[in-house]
Amino acid sequence: MAKRRVVLVGAGGYVAQRMFPELRERWDLVPIDVTETTRDGTPIPGVVVCDLSRPNRDEYRAHFRGADAIIHCGFVRAAGNPSNFTDNSDAKFWAEHQNVAMAYNVYRTALEEGVPRVVVASSNHAADYYERLIWAGRMEMVTPEMAPRSDNFYGWAKAAYELLGFVFATGRVDDRHLEIVQWRIGGPRDDDIDHVAPGDVPTMHRALGAFLSRRDQVQQAIRMVETEHIADEHGVPFLTVYGISGNTHRFWSIANARDKLGYVPEDDSQVLFADKIAAIAKAKISPR
Numbered sequence: 001m002a003k004r005r006v007v008l009v010g011a012g013g014y015v016a017q018r019m020f021p022e023l024r025e026r027w028d029l030v031p032i033d034v035t036e037t038t039r040d041g042t043p044i045p046g047v048v049v050c051d052l053s054r055p056n057r058d059e060y061r062a063h064f065r066g067a068d069a070i071i072h073c074g075f076v077r078a079a080g081n082p083s084n085f086t087d088n089s090d091a092k093f094w095a096e097h098q099n100v101a102m103a104y105n106v107y108r109t110a111l112e113e114g115v116p117r118v119v120v121a122s123s124n125h126a127a128d129y130y131e132r133l134i135w136a137g138r139m140e141m142v143t144p145e146m147a148p149r150s151d152n153f154y155g156w157a158k159a160a161y162e163l164l165g166f167v168f169a170t171g172r173v174d175d176r177h178l179e180i181v182q183w184r185i186g187g188p189r190d191d192d193i194d195h196v197a198p199g200d201v202p203t204m205h206r207a208l209g210a211f212l213s214r215r216d217q218v219q220q221a222i223r224m225v226e227t228e229h230i231a232d233e234h235g236v237p238f239l240t241v242y243g244i245s246g247n248t249h250r251f252w253s254i255a256n257a258r259d260k261l262g263y264v265p266e267d268d269s270q271v272l273f274a275d276k277i278a279a280i281a282k283a284k285i286s287p288r
Contacts, residue, residue, distance in 0.1 A: 007070045008071050010075055011031030012038040013033075016031075016071075022218045023221060052105050052106060057108065070110050073121040078095035087154075097157075100157050103161045103165070108168075111168060117179040120165060125152065125154050130142045132151075142253065170236055179238075180237065183220070183243050190214075211269035212244050213265075216244075224261060227260065
């Protein structure tokens, strides 16, 4: 049986590289990026160099042709402030404006070339405003069904990816449905807990709840591409899921990832980082 052909956009980025070896082994993977190497200079095997933020889709549509799915992890960073996602500067807005346009190019090219499904690396920041309410004790859990709400341009752009993707999923663009999965990735890092100050239990709780292990990330990516039916109760093939492990401390729901995708997380941050949790909690200073 022939392998699925899957295009991985932004293949040199951190999120894509974290799952690259497993996806390349499982599928006929077509990596796309604007450079031939990762950020640390490592060559990307088989990479196709092209810029999907450019409006002329004829420059890259051939790479989508014949694909079974697209995983879009591409990202344009703001000049001068590459790492602060929640910066609300003018430069950040225009960089995110480019990202929304690139998401449109990915959706539209996939539709035009007959690719049935697009998985988009959205972010928990698409609904990060709700965290204010969680940490204030006014809310317990955020679900993917809640309206996206953000207080920063990065989150606004991710919410825009989601709303734009829904338009394509409804079948109102060229009279064809594009299957869309929005992946609200949490904290795909193993060291967030190491940056929590002794006694800072709220920050620890956030780090533990958002954690996404590498193997759970790989499993989610595979399930998002290979699950046959993702349509909602109205027949619209659109799904938003949170990208986290099975964390005891979670404050984002993964119930629909379990139900719709058959996701069975293997990791729980409370178990993986038990010793570090104990050290942080014991250092908590009692209020006076």
